[in-house]
Amino acid sequence: MTTLSRDSDIPTGRSRRVRGRPLLYTSYGQDMALLDTTAKRIWTLVLVLAAFLLSGMLADRSLEVLAGAFVLAIGAIGLNIVSGYAGQISLGHAFFVAIGAYTAAALSGPVDGRNLGFGLTEIWIWLPAAGLLAALAGVLVAPLAVRLRGLYLAVVTLGLVFLGEHIFKEWDHLTGGPGVGRQSAVPTLFGARLDVDGPLGTREQSLYTLMLIMLIIFAVAARNLARSRIGRAFSAIRDRDIAAEVIGVPITRYKVLAFGISSFYAGCAGGLLYVMTGFVEPGSFSLLLSVQFIAMVLIGGVATVSGSIMGALFIVLIQPLTRALPGFVPFISGDTTVTPNVFQVETVLYGLLIVLFLVFEPRGLFGIWIRVRNYWKSWPFSY
Amino acid sequence: MKGLLETVVRGLGNGSVYALLALGFVIIYKATKVISFAQPALMLAGAVAVSYLVEVTGFYLAVPLAALMIALLALGIERVAIRPMVGRPVFVVAIITLGIDVVIRVVVNHYIGRDVRQMGDPWGFDQVSIGPLVVQERWLAMLAVTAVLVGLLFAFFRYTRYGLAMRAAAYDQETALAQGVSVGAVFALSWGLAGFLAAIAGMFVGTGQGVEQLTWIIALKALPAIILGGLDSLGGAVIGGLTIGVVESLFQSYQGDIAPWLGQNFAVVSPYVVMLLVLLVRPYGLFGTREVERV
Numbered sequence: 057m058t059t060l061s062r063d064s065d066i067p068t069g070r071s072r073r074v075r076g077r078p079l080l081y082t083s084y085g086q087d088m089a090l091l092d093t094t095a096k097r098i099w100t101l102v103l104v105l106a107a108f109l110l111s112g113m114l115a116d117r118s119l120e121v122l123a124g125a126f127v128l129a130i131g132a133i134g135l136n137i138v139s140g141y142a143g144q145i146s147l148g149h150a151f152f153v154a155i156g157a158y159t160a161a162a163l164s165g166p167v168d169g170r171n172l173g174f175g176l177t178e179i180w181i182w183l184p185a186a187g188l189l190a191a192l193a194g195v196l197v198a199p200l201a202v203r204l205r206g207l208y209l210a211v212v213t214l215g216l217v218f219l220g221e222h223i224f225k226e227w228d229h230l231t232g233g234p235g236v237g238r239q240s241a242v243p244t245l246f247g248a249r250l251d252v253d254g255p256l257g258t259r260e261q262s263l264y265t266l267m268l269i270m271l272i273i274f275a276v277a278a279r280n281l282a283r284s285r286i287g288r289a290f291s292a293i294r295d296r297d298i299a300a301e302v303i304g305v306p307i308t309r310y311k312v313l314a315f316g317i318s319s320f321y322a323g324c325a326g327g328l329l330y331v332m333t334g335f336v337e338p339g340s341f342s343l344l345l346s347v348q349f350i351a352m353v354l355i356g357g358v359a360t361v362s363g364s365i366m367g368a369l370f371i372v373l374i375q376p377l378t379r380a381l382p383g384f385v386p387f388i389s390g391d392t393t394v395t396p397n398v399f400q401v402e403t404v405l406y407g408l409l410i411v412l413f414l415v416f417e418p419r420g421l422f423g424i425w426i427r428v429r430n431y432w433k434s435w436p437f438s439y
Numbered sequence: 440m441k442g443l444l445e446t447v448v449r450g451l452g453n454g455s456v457y458a459l460l461a462l463g464f465v466i467i468y469k470a471t472k473v474i475s476f477a478q479p480a481l482m483l484a485g486a487v488a489v490s491y492l493v494e495v496t497g498f499y500l501a502v503p504l505a506a507l508m509i510a511l512l513a514l515g516i517e518r519v520a521i522r523p524m525v526g527r528p529v530f531v532v533a534i535i536t537l538g539i540d541v542v543i544r545v546v547v548n549h550y551i552g553r554d555v556r557q558m559g560d561p562w563g564f565d566q567v568s569i570g571p572l573v574v575q576e577r578w579l580a581m582l583a584v585t586a587v588l589v590g591l592l593f594a595f596f597r598y599t600r601y602g603l604a605m606r607a608a609a610y611d612q613e614t615a616l617a618q619g620v621s622v623g624a625v626f627a628l629s630w631g632l633a634g635f636l637a638a639i640a641g642m643f644v645g646t647g648q649g650v651e652q653l654t655w656i657i658a659l660k661a662l663p664a665i666i667l668g669g670l671d672s673l674g675g676a677v678i679g680g681l682t683i684g685v686v687e688s689l690f691q692s693y694q695g696d697i698a699p700w701l702g703q704n705f706a707v708v709s710p711y712v713v714m715l716l717v718l719l720v721r722p723y724g725l726f727g728t729r730e731v732e733r734v
Binding site for chain 2: 145199200202203205206207208210211212214216217219221222223225226227231259345351354403404407408410414415418432
């Protein structure tokens with residue numbers, strides 16, 4: 057039978073790799089694999105193991121910083137889904153992060169406390185709830201987004217941030233009001249609190265491990281999403297939305313989906329973000345937070361998951377460097393009331409970095425990594 | 440009724456400031472297809488320049504001088520940071536303007552310091568009565584100056600060679616280039632004009648209450664104004680600005696009594712609500728050109 061023989065000609069699933077030829081794919085499945093070469097498999101494993109081992113090696117203070125970076129990376133991956141993969145510029149990410157943060161805080165807050173609270177401290181309850189509520193908000197906003205493109209969309213999502221800021225500042229039963237704030241989400245896993253020193257290690261060690269696991273889950277999910285039918289539809293919409301519609305991508309459905317998924321990530325990141333500080337204030341969800349997320353995506357690499365993680369780590373890890381500046385440069389002050397102070401320098405640095413990356417390496421840190429990798433791949437030849 | 444009319448006059452006064460800012464946004468957008476997020480910083484710089492110059496030259500000379508200074512600053516920005524980016528994605532340029540905005544504001548904040556800087560304007564909070572209405576002089580001044588500037592601007596676009604060149608370049612850059620229009624000069628001119636208008640707007644924002652580091656946020660209200668009017672419509676920018684001003688003023692006066700559940704200071708975000716509602720009905724604003732796209 058001809059059909060049978062033809063079927064057997066096209067190998068499906070995981071077939072045997074040819075030794076010494078890492079880029080020779082013998083099946084479609086190999087081409088689409090998350091970790092398509094042996095080197096990637098080994099190094100990813102090493103990296104993940106090293107990340108877990110770090111929790112025993114670093115000081116608690118550094119672990120807290122890194123854990124924060126991991127959570128921001130989840131948010132950055134979310135923004136990358138809607139802006140990088142689906143190409144819908146969103147300045148409203150901070151709004152969805154805020155919804156997640158307050159959903160988580162309210163669900164896990166004490167029932168008879170000063171602020172709204174339901175006493176459900178189990179993380180597997182409030183984390184999905186935070187994500188889902190933010191996703192719902194995203195889906196509600198999406199009808200506007202579907203009709204708008206480019207700069208109109210950017211300005212509208214910007215408006216969302218201002219509206220959100222207003223709501224959260226005014227609704228003080230939920231948020232505690234500006235300058236006061238409220239207790240943030242309490243992470244409990246099957247009755248064991250993760251934000252206190254316990255049998256698993258110190259508070260920082262257990263939180264670090266929690267955030268790392270969360271980041272891995274969300275990152276792998278995003279990678280899988282990107283290589284699925286949905287991911288390909290997103291790319292088609294990004295590259296040319298009308299053409300995508302013509303070849304049969306239901307544009308409205310996928311734009312709504314992109315906003316929903318992105319907001320789900322933002323909501324989860326918001327829920328986790330303030331666990332470390334134990335405190336959340338409505339003023340934190342300003343345009344600056346949105347810009348920070350955009351900086352992470354652009355500096356890390358548009359439409360790459362590993363880029364988002366690199367970007368988040370980069371943005372978080374330059375903070376200790378800039379905070380140390382007053383020691384070296386005498387005219388920069390560490391005091392917010394004096395100009396120029398460290399925070400202004402930081403803001404300028406974000407802007408400058410975004411511009412430099414956009415001009416010289418639009419693919420971001422991920423692009424730099426690709427260039428370095430390609431250089432050594434063909435070393436000692438230039439290509 | 441009297442209260443309502445006074446509220447509307449206040450709204451028109453503030454709205455004309457938004458209209459000036461919105462015109463700057465639209466002029467730059469029409470020339471370069473970019474929303475310049477540097478506009479708030481230019482506005483702030485204009486206000487601060489006036490507040491310093493007023494001590495040397497007096498108010499009426501300080502305003503045009505400051506406006507020219509900011510126009511030159513905008514020209515410089517365009518030449519140094521925007522022109523090399525021609526041909527790059529719009530989003531890249533928009534982010535660059537955002538970065539420029541931050542840089543300028545940091546420098547300008549240095550000159551503002553921690554206190555409020557006064558404009559030294561002749562109006563202050565003085566009130567004047569027109570018939571039964573009692574309104575602040577500065578709102579009338581804003582409205583009058585904006586009316587004159589808008590008239591001049593429209594005449595400029597309608598009757599001068601450069602205005603024609605700008606309209607041509609906005610309509611079709613390549614064709615304009617082929618007809619001998621220097622598109623680079625058009626870019627520069629549009630940034631200069633936007634800087635000029637922003638400085639005047641900044642001066643008006645500073646009248647009465649003075650200017651401080653956070654004043655730049657007011658310029659962001661021009662964004663709902665341009666979206667409302669349509670990104671590429673000059674008339675739309677003026678109408679959008681005035682509408683936003685009046686809506687905000689109405690919310691300021693009446694929302695506390697009629698709808699207190701919206702929370703205090705809802706007026707501050709009311710422009711965005713109006714923008715969202717209008718966009719639901721008309722995705723390209725009231726007067727914007729509908730994009731026709733071919734695959």
